[in-house]
Amino acid sequence: MSQAAPELIASNKCFDGWLKRYKHLSPATGTEMIFAIYLPPQAQTQPVPVLYWLSGLTCTDENFMQKAGAQRIAAELGIAIVAPDTSPRGTDLPGEHDSYDFGSAAGFYVNATQEPWSAHYNMYDYVTAELPALIEQHFPVTDKRAISGHSMGGHGALICALKNPGRYASVSAFAPITNPINCPWGEKALTGYLGEDRESWKAWDSCELIANAEEKLHLLVDQGEADDFLAEQLKPEALQAACEAANHPLELRLQPGYDHSYFFIASFIEDHLRHHAKALGVS
Amino acid sequence: MSQAAPELIASNKCFDGWLKRYKHLSPATGTEMIFAIYLPPQAQTQPVPVLYWLSGLTCTDENFMQKAGAQRIAAELGIAIVAPDTSPRGTDLPGEHDSYDFGSAAGFYVNATQEPWSAHYNMYDYVTAELPALIEQHFPVTDKRAISGHSMGGHGALICALKNPGRYASVSAFAPITNPINCPWGEKALTGYLGEDRESWKAWDSCELIANAEEKLHLLVDQGEADDFLAEQLKPEALQAACEAANHPLELRLQPGYDHSYFFIASFIEDHLRHHAKALGVS
Numbered sequence: 001m002s003q004a005a006p007e008l009i010a011s012n013k014c015f016d017g018w019l020k021r022y023k024h025l026s027p028a029t030g031t032e033m034i035f036a037i038y039l040p041p042q043a044q045t046q047p048v049p050v051l052y053w054l055s056g057l058t059c060t061d062e063n064f065m066q067k068a069g070a071q072r073i074a075a076e077l078g079i080a081i082v083a084p085d086t087s088p089r090g091t092d093l094p095g096e097h098d099s100y101d102f103g104s105a106a107g108f109y110v111n112a113t114q115e116p117w118s119a120h121y122n123m124y125d126y127v128t129a130e131l132p133a134l135i136e137q138h139f140p141v142t143d144k145r146a147i148s149g150h151s152m153g154g155h156g157a158l159i160c161a162l163k164n165p166g167r168y169a170s171v172s173a174f175a176p177i178t179n180p181i182n183c184p185w186g187e188k189a190l191t192g193y194l195g196e197d198r199e200s201w202k203a204w205d206s207c208e209l210i211a212n213a214e215e216k217l218h219l220l221v222d223q224g225e226a227d228d229f230l231a232e233q234l235k236p237e238a239l240q241a242a243c244e245a246a247n248h249p250l251e252l253r254l255q256p257g258y259d260h261s262y263f264f265i266a267s268f269i270e271d272h273l274r275h276h277a278k279a280l281g282v283s
Numbered sequence: 284m285s286q287a288a289p290e291l292i293a294s295n296k297c298f299d300g301w302l303k304r305y306k307h308l309s310p311a312t313g314t315e316m317i318f319a320i321y322l323p324p325q326a327q328t329q330p331v332p333v334l335y336w337l338s339g340l341t342c343t344d345e346n347f348m349q350k351a352g353a354q355r356i357a358a359e360l361g362i363a364i365v366a367p368d369t370s371p372r373g374t375d376l377p378g379e380h381d382s383y384d385f386g387s388a389a390g391f392y393v394n395a396t397q398e399p400w401s402a403h404y405n406m407y408d409y410v411t412a413e414l415p416a417l418i419e420q421h422f423p424v425t426d427k428r429a430i431s432g433h434s435m436g437g438h439g440a441l442i443c444a445l446k447n448p449g450r451y452a453s454v455s456a457f458a459p460i461t462n463p464i465n466c467p468w469g470e471k472a473l474t475g476y477l478g479e480d481r482e483s484w485k486a487w488d489s490c491e492l493i494a495n496a497e498e499k500l501h502l503l504v505d506q507g508e509a510d511d512f513l514a515e516q517l518k519p520e521a522l523q524a525a526c527e528a529a530n531h532p533l534e535l536r537l538q539p540g541y542d543h544s545y546f547f548i549a550s551f552i553e554d555h556l557r558h559h560a561k562a563l564g565v566s
Contacts, residue, residue: 013509014546069352069549226296263297266352 003134009034015075016041019065024134028126029088030119035131036061037139038071042078047142049169049280050080050135051273054127054149054156057185058105061085064150067262073273078282080141084127086152088120101185102192108180109156110204112193121193124204128160128167146276150174150265151229152185158206158219158239165215170279172220172272174265175227178239179207185233207242218249220275222268224258286417292317298358299324302348307417311409312371313402318414319344320422321354325361330425332452332563333363333418334556337410337432337439340468341388344368347433350545356556361565363424367410369435371403384468385475391463392439393487395476404476407487411443411450429559433457433548434512435468441489441502441522448498453562455503455555457548458510461522462490468516490525501532503558505551507541 006022013019017040026033042048051074053064061083064070074081087107093116096103107123136143147168149157154176161171180186181201190201202208223236230236236252243250258264277283289305296302300323309316325331334357336347344366347353357364370390376399379386390406419426430451432440437459444454463469464484473484485491506519513519519535526533541547560566 012542012544012546013507013540013550015550019546066545067349069355071546071549072352224296257296259295261295262349263295263302263354266354267296267298 003130003137005138006035006134014038015071017043017071017075019071021061026126026130028122028130031088031090033088033126034061034085036065036083037135038065038074038081039139040075040078040080043080043140047140048078048080049144049146049282050082050132050141051146051148051276052127052132053081053083054109054147054153054160055083055086056149056151056153057086058100059086059153060105063262064265067266068269069266070269070273073270077273077277079273079277079280080139082131082135084131087123091120093117093120102188106152106189108152108189108193108204109159110190110193113200114193114195117193124160127156128164144169144280146170146280148172148174148272148276149176151234151260152177154221155180155206159204159209161217162206162209162213163203165213168217170276171217172275174222174268174272175224175229175234175260176206176221176239177234179205179235181205181208182238183233183235207238210242210246210248213246213248216248218251219243220272221250221252222264222272223252223254224260224264225254225256226258227260227264229260286413286420288421289318289417297321298354300326300354300358302354304344309409309413311405311413314371314373316371316409317344317368319348319366320418321348321357321364322422323358323361323363326363326423330423331361331363332427332429332565333365333415333424334429334431334559335410335415336364336366337392337430337436337443338366338369339432339434339436340369341383342369342436343388346545347548350549351552352549353552353556356553360556360560362556362560362563363422365414365418367414370406374403376400376403385471389435389472391435391472391476391487392442393473393476396483397476397478400476407443410439411447427452427563429453429563431455431457431555431559432459434517434543435460437504438463438469438489442487442492444500445489445492445496446486448496451500453559454500455558457505457551457555458507458512458517458543459489459504459522460517462488462518464488464491465521466516466518490521493522493525493529493531496529496531499531501534502526503555504533504535505547505555506535506537507543507547508537508539509541510543510547512543
């Protein structure tokens with residue numbers, strides 16, 4: 001499906017490459033969407049593979065690009081990074097802007113089935129299909145893709161990879177919500193977007209998806225041990241149990257003293273980029 | 284002068300060291316002040332030297348620590364970084380919060396002589412004397428100091444070093460306001476803080492100070508060529524002329540395509556930290 005070129009809204013040179021922000025009309029969400037793309041210097045002369053980064057609750061496309069320090073490593077390795085927004089914007093649905101963990105900036109990377117959310121909150125289609133097609137049409141990139149994210153976006157990265165065998169060369173996550181069907185953040189979001197039928201939630205839960213994963217991509221997951229959300233919301237032990245049961249390769253690294261912040265992400269993003277670079281064939 | 288211990292208000296592990304924010308009552312400003320300190324892992328076992336970072340207009344202690352990516356290199360080299368705020372806070376002087384380039388977040392690192400600013404806007408004394416004394420009393424650091432900064436803070440770093448021979452082992456700046464007595468930002472700030480007598484401004488202008496500098500520290504200055512403020516406010520050519528006239532060593536690097544943002548700072552901060560590390564004896 002051919003899409004109109006997105007409109008450039010900002011541009012900054014960074015580590016000899018370019019960080020650019022664009023807006024475009026999204027059929028998936030029925031709204032204007034903003035995304036950021038970092039094009040490393042190598043993209044000036046040849047197509048490069050792409051890492052998709054999915055951010056967490058309250059974020060936009062900007063947090064990761066401003067705080068993670070990833071551009072330095074992407075510039076060395078020759079990987080583009082695309083950071084979408086975390087929800088549709090510009091709508092004003094009932095309650096959409098009332099809480100930090102539902103509605104705006106909290107799309108949870110699902111396709112909503114419940115009114116009024118289903119008209120716009122289709123972030124899964126947006127990040128797995130529409131946005132990659134747009135990027136691959138309009139930017140100097142290959143069709144080699146990796147995916148990563150933080151917290152809600154770590155959940156997003158895991159489910160996007162697990163639900164789409166062959167689409168991503170590699171996946172990783174920082175402090176992911178591993179088991180949204182069994183934690184307060186997930187229960188709130190999935191009830192709102194998908195309704196009360198908890199069976200329908202399982203298609204969006206990485207622990208559930210791992211049991212039947214066709215493709216067993218190595219999962220690299222970093223989790224801070226001083227993360228305030230560890231026990232109640234993130235539950236790395238649930239992911240570990242699901243991977244053990246399904247013999248799914250998991251590299252879960254518990255990092256002593258680290259919290260849920262971007263300072264934690266910045267500390268380990270280089271390891272993740274090198275993990276992806278290897279799978280993308282650019283290490 | 285012994286000072287009470289500052290009060291910890293936030294703490295994040297970062298690159299195996301700790302980023303901490305503190306507040307304390309400042310005699311120099313007569314207000315509570317907040318600063319950030321990054322303590323690299325080496326500080327857990329031995330005192331480390333300190334780089335003071337002075338931020339630009341609109342910033343707080345947080346911008347540099349969140350956006351520059353400096354902790355990675357500081358952790359490697361074993362350098363602490365201290366980032367003060369850019370003005371007193373919590374006061375409500377006439378017009379103090381009306382513009383981005385005067386008053387709050389725009390202290391310009393001078394000691395004000397004009398009412399009502401002189402009671403609080405003594406950021407020069409704060410960053411050159413009070414804060415280093417506090418840091419050296421309460422943290423595991425040596426008395427080896429370096430100083431750097433961006434824009435208004437680049438001006439601050441240059442004048443702090445030039446006015447205090449022997450106090451800093453090294454100095455650098457990103458896109459500094461080199462000649463505040465001859466640019467709109469500087470003229471507005473210096474008129475407000477120091478009054479109409481332009482002769483009194485010269486003690487706070489790096490181009491003026493270089494003519495009589497007792498100590499000729501090598502100046503490392505990076506300047507983006509696509510910086511929107513280059514011609515009107517920053518004037519690297521004025522610094523270059525002053526250094527040439529005084530035979531003062533200047534390494535002015537004009538960086539094609541780079542703008543005034545933290546993406547520019549992030550791209551070159553490693554060079555600056557290595558410059559300081561050499562002078563601080565930790566490279």
